[in-house]
Structures are given as structure tokens and as C-alpha cells.
Amino acid sequence: MTEYRSYYYNPDIKVWAATSHNGIQYSDGDAVENRLLSALRKCSDLSGSSEELRLHITDWPSEYHLSPVRHNLLRPFSFKQSDRILELGCGCGAITRYLGETRATVVGVEGSRRRAEIAAERCRDLPNVSIYCDNIAEFRTDEKFDYITLIGVLEYAPLFIDSDNPVNFCLECARSFLKDDGLLIIAMENQLGLKYFNGSSEDHLGIPYFGINDLYTGKTPVTFGRKELSRRLQQTGFKNLRFFYPFPDYKLPEIILSEDAFLHRNFRPADLLYRLNSRDYGKTSQKVFFENLAWQPLERNGLIADLANSFLILADRSAVKLKSDWLAHVFSTDRIPAFAVDTVFQNEKDSIYVAKHRIFPQAPLPEEGHFRHRLPGRAPYVPGQLHAISLQSSMAGGGTIDDVVRWASPWVAYLSSKALPGNSLDLPGEYIDAIPANLLLDESGNLIYFDAEWFADGPIPLKWVLIRGLVNALSYSPLSPALAELTFRDLIKEVSARTGCEVTAEDIKSAANLEDKLQRTVFGQRWKGPKNIDLLSKQVRFYTSMTVQDELVRIKSTISWKITKPLRFLSFLLHRIINQCGKLSRNLKKE
Numbered sequence: 001m002t003e004y005r006s007y008y009y010n011p012d013i014k015v016w017a018a019t020s021h022n023g024i025q026y027s028d029g030d031a032v033e034n035r036l037l038s039a040l041r042k043c044s045d046l047s048g049s050s051e052e053l054r055l056h057i058t059d060w061p062s063e064y065h066l067s068p069v070r071h072n073l074l075r076p077f078s079f080k081q082s083d084r085i086l087e088l089g090c091g092c093g094a095i096t097r098y099l100g101e102t103r104a105t106v107v108g109v110e111g112s113r114r115r116a117e118i119a120a121e122r123c124r125d126l127p128n129v130s131i132y133c134d135n136i137a138e139f140r141t142d143e144k145f146d147y148i149t150l151i152g153v154l155e156y157a158p159l160f161i162d163s164d165n166p167v168n169f170c171l172e173c174a175r176s177f178l179k180d181d182g183l184l185i186i187a188m189e190n191q192l193g194l195k196y197f198n199g200s201s202e203d204h205l206g207i208p209y210f211g212i213n214d215l216y217t218g219k220t221p222v223t224f225g226r227k228e229l230s231r232r233l234q235q236t237g238f239k240n241l242r243f244f245y246p247f248p249d250y251k252l253p254e255i256i257l258s259e260d261a262f263l264h265r266n267f268r269p270a271d272l273l274y275r276l277n278s279r280d281y282g283k284t285s286q287k288v289f290f291e292n293l294a295w296q297p298l299e300r301n302g303l304i305a306d307l308a309n310s311f312l313i314l315a316d317r318s319a320v321k322l323k324s325d326w327l328a329h330v331f332s333t334d335r336i337p338a339f340a341v342d343t344v345f346q347n348e349k350d351s352i353y354v355a356k357h358r359i360f361p362q363a364p365l366p367e368e369g370h371f372r373h374r375l376p377g378r379a380p381y382v383p384g385q386l387h388a389i390s391l392q393s394s395m396a397g398g399g400t401i402d403d404v405v406r407w408a409s410p411w412v413a414y415l416s417s418k419a420l421p422g423n424s425l426d427l428p429g430e431y432i433d434a435i436p437a438n439l440l441l442d443e444s445g446n447l448i449y450f451d452a453e454w455f456a457d458g459p460i461p462l463k464w465v466l467i468r469g470l471v472n473a474l475s476y477s478p479l480s481p482a483l484a485e486l487t488f489r490d491l492i493k494e495v496s497a498r499t500g501c502e503v504t505a506e507d508i509k510s511a512a513n514l515e516d517k518l519q520r521t522v523f524g525q526r527w528k529g530p531k532n533i534d535l536l537s538k539q540v541r542f543y544t545s546m547t548v549q550d551e552l553v554r555i556k557s558t559i560s561w562k563i564t565k566p567l568r569f570l571s572f573l574l575h576r577i578i579n580q581c582g583k584l585s586r587n588l589k590k591e
Helices: 030-042 060-066 068-073 094-101 113-122 154-160 166-176 226-235 291-300 387-396 401-417 462-475 488-498 505-526 548-557 559-563 565-590
Strands: 004-006 015-018 084-088 105-110 129-133 145-151 178-189 240-247 255-258 310-316 326-332 341-348 351-358 371-373 439-441 447-449 454-456
Touching: 015 113, 030 060, 030 113, 060 094, 068 094, 068 326, 084 094, 094 105, 094 113, 094 129, 094 145, 105 113, 113 129, 145 166, 154 166, 154 178, 166 178, 166 226, 226 240, 226 310, 291 387, 371 505, 387 401, 387 439, 387 462, 401 447, 401 462, 401 488, 462 488, 462 505
Parallel strands: 015 129, 084 105, 084 145, 105 129, 145 178
Antiparallel strands: 004 015, 178 310, 240 255, 240 310, 255 326, 326 341, 341 351, 371 454, 439 447
């Protein structure tokens, strides 16, 4: 049995280290980890719903380690107080914290001393959590566990495990700690993820197409496609595999699809992905196609599972194939805790039902305000085409203002049909979210409003809903060159005038102020803007991160680019002449 001793600056927090282990040199950098440790020491609330911790999120490393969105990865699964969980490679304790709050007994193993200290600090008020600093391959215990996790760990096996086959060796180590009926939980990137075909950097090495070109070596992290990962798990004794698919990826998942989501004939998983942009952590992306639309044909051809950006796998040693009773979870965890929601698409025989649950039911509600939040009851899933997606298709095809007007007209007619009797300019308070993202076009061509969570105490301006719906839909659409020089304000005025619902400057100002009030209600003190009145002066597609290719298309379609074309050509000629003169001068000197 390996001997472990306790070490840490705080005697009330136990971090157990193997006496023979000097710590793995793996970190996000001293500055990042010192900042994390300092933030955790300052916070009195370390829970998954902590608003204190969220205020310390300032960049990608702090978001990754502190955001409650990380916990969405395991929210669909139930852990009991009687469970024993071993987290191999617990890092800075983000997932450890979530598991500890289930009241299960949690043992975290982390090779880096500093990261083990941070994980222990994150869980300092959870007596059911213990942290060990040791190499996964050398960790020893006589205990057997109900669950073993390898979350963002297996891909690093070649760097930290000395073996001819480090990935399989890591899986065998994990299996050795499992009870006979225990489950292994793995989360990792897909080598063949769609975002990598679209130019995103390989997550670990920051080099585009590194994984797609299969350039991994025995000295680099490594990822696998679905079939290859399945083979490796089966080679190491895991017969029963259940794949789940986190989007945009396992690091900060907002949606998780089960395998059954692709089998149900009435379910449209690609529609859930219409607004999710993949994240390029290397920030070198030059995307060449619009991924949100690409999921549609991939769904029709049964390819989403193979091209998802990440995998979440539950593996065990039984031969019994189990099915989930849910098709998808959609999480809204970027709000204040009281409003955080888990939307579950449940599979019951041949029917689908949608149920919403508060993620933090004990979180205090904010003071009474003009806007309220309520969860609709459990309801049947309504099949149909999401109205927002047809605008994405139109914009991707170079849509014009005429196309936007044609798309918006039935929606404006729908809003007008819901106006208060005797007042065509106001809607009942429950129509705040009657925007294209929450409207389905059924088989009869009728628009159906769903997912109505927010409402106002009194009537709301119809033009506010029109403005917020246009901004939202265009923000999640690709850039059409035909709209490249328009601001949101320009486009709103044009579309509203041509659909019989003309907005004025005063309407826009009023709508922007109402939108700011709503966002402050939803996000609390974290809402810093942009002020919506300023946003409306920005060019269309201000919210989403524009790729280099998009920006080039936008620039080349502008009037200023066309006007300055002769000047650019003249500049090019002058550079050529100067270079030629320079070469001639150098040749004369040599002679």
C-alpha cells in the first residue's frame, strides 16, 4: 500500500500526497493558478451556484475552472449519498465540487501539487471529499468505487504514463478501481469533430488540422474518433458503452444529446444546435462554413454522432445495453441561480415530452420587478421547423433585405394577431419571448409559440418584441454581403416599415431600455451591457464572433472597398516599382 501524508498550509484542509511523488509539472501557468487560489480563498460561497465565484471569471482559464456551466456535463445523471466516486485527474476541482455536493464520498487524484491544493480549497467545506496528489498510474488504494471519472484526462495519458500503450494502460488502471457493477465516465474531444474540419485549432496543441491530419505522436496529447475510442474501451474490458454528445463541447456544455436522440423519428436534434457556436480555444480559426447549418444535413444522414466536437461516455463491464429515458438536456446556466433551468426532452414509448426544472431550486429569488420568470408545465414535444433556421439559410445563401422581409412577414402577422383588443401596438405580457427562436412552423404552415418562460406584469410594446427578435435572429445567422453595411437600426427600420409595423427612433430607444431592464433581471449584477441602445448602432451580426473569412467577405462587399480599388492597385504598382528599383540598385553596386 502506498504511504500518503497530509500537507497544506491550512491544517483544516487535507491534501494527501504519496511520499515518493514529487508532483507532475502540469499547469495553466503560475499567474493563472495563483489567481485561482487567491479567488477561492476570498470567496465564502464555493458552491456550484456561487455568484461570488462568477465575478472572478475574467478570461478563458478562469471561466473553465469557475463557471457552473462545467457542471452541466454530469447534471443528467443521479449520484447517491451512498456512492463512492474516484475522480482521476481532478485538476483544480471544478467537477470535484459538483460531485461533492451530491453528498457522495469523493476521492480526487491529481498529479500536480498546486492544482491539488486548488482542488482542496475549492472543496474545503465538503468533509466527504478527499484529495490525493499522485500520478494516476501509481495511485494505490484497496477501495473499490461505484464510479470512476476520466474527464479531460485520457488524452494526456501519453505525457504522464510511461507505457508502450499509455491510453489503454490508463483505462486498465481505472478499471482496477471499479466495483463489478461500477461505471467509468469519460469525457474527451473528438479527433474528427466538425469544428476541426472547419479550421479550429486542435484543443491541446493550438494547431489547426493537427488531429484531422493524424499528427499525434507518443509525446503529444491524443484524441480519437468514436469508433476508435470504442475499440480501445472494449479492448480493456468495457463491453457496454453508452455515448452522449455535449455541445458545443464537454468543457462548457449547454446541450447534451443521448444516442437515442438520433433514433427517434419525430425528434430534430439539429434544431437545438442552431445557436451554438463552437469555441476555438487556440483562437486561430479561419472558418470556411457555418457550422450551425451544417448540423441539419448531418442529422439527415446520421452523422452528428461521428462529428460531434466531444464525447461523454458511460462504460461498464456488463453485456446489457441500457437506454436512456431522455433524448436531450438543454441547460440555461448563464443566468442568476434562481433562473437557471434544465430543459429535458423525455422519451416515453413513441412520444416525446418536454419538462423544465430549476437547477438551483433553493436559490433566493430577486426582489419583485416588472419581469417575472415561470416554468411552463410538462408538455408534448411539437415537431416542426424552427423559424429562425430559415433566416440562417437565407443569409448563408447571400440573402437580401427582400429575403429578410419575406421571412419576417408571417412572424409580424402572428404578433399582430396576438395584440390586445383595441390596441394593436401592445401585446399581453406573456409574449416577451415570441421571437423566431421560440416559434415553430408546423406542417400546416402555422407558427406555434413555445418555451415561454418570461412574462411582464402588464402589456408590452409589440415593437419591442419585433426589435429583440430581429436582433436575436440576425445575431445567430451568418453574414450576408448584401447586409454588410447595414446597422441593426437600419435593418430594423427597413423591415418594420415593409411589414406594416414601422418603428420610430423613439420606439427603438424605448425597446433598448426595456431590453436592458430584462437583461439585468436575468443576469443580475453580472450584466454590464453593452447598452442595447449602443448595440443597435453596430453592424449586423455584432454579437457573434466573426471569422476571418466572414470579415473579408464583409470588407470586400462594402462601398468603401470598391471605391478604393484604384488606389490599392496604384499602391501595388508603386511597391512593385520600388522593389524593382531596389534590386537594380543592388545589382549595380555589385558590378
